[in-house]
Amino acid sequence: GENVEQHPSTLSVQEGDSAVIKCTYSDSASNYFPWYKQELGKGPQLIIDIRSNVGEKKDQRIAVTLNKTAKHFSLHITETQPEDSAVYFCAASKNGGFKTIFGAGTRLFVKA
């Protein structure tokens, strides 16, 4: 089955710096890659996603890149702010499939 590995497990950056979180997946049939943000005491919230027919997607300060050949995808947050502090999860699933496999998460700290 699918396996998603995520790193780093913890990331600390200074406010205004960029943060990058990387994930790899094992199932080459996976073609949908969402990223979720989970704040303390809340459920995960979808912040951006990318499909396998696209190499990069951007939404304001966040962007995702996908390398299908290497089975890598990454989340990039620019101009980080203290409110970006949270746990971020990458995930992978197959088209039309409801089974989403999550990475173990990255705890991001943004220091003011």
Added chain:
Amino acid sequence: EAGVVQSPRYKIIEKKQPVAFWCNPISGHNTLYWYLQNLGQGPELLIRYENEEAVDDSQLPKDRFSAERLKGVDSTLKIQPAELGDSAVYLCASSVTPNEQYFGPGTRLTVT
């Protein structure tokens, strides 16, 4: 639009006792998911419903876990009897499309 509602938010029980969690999905969302989230890990699917039908319960430990979704709306997840290792956050999510899932805040279960 109201989000996914879960109750209770917190539950502390002694081992061998039963416990139940309730979820009310977003109106119009036919697909409902129950996930288990251990500390420091990503969510893991326990069961998925399409309306009233459990279409993927392969990861549900059926010796002690059960779930139902009567009338295809609200759902209940039950554990009987609970074990120490069941301490975790139980997340409910719902969706219209197979990919974009909306999560509730979760129920944090502590088994002593």
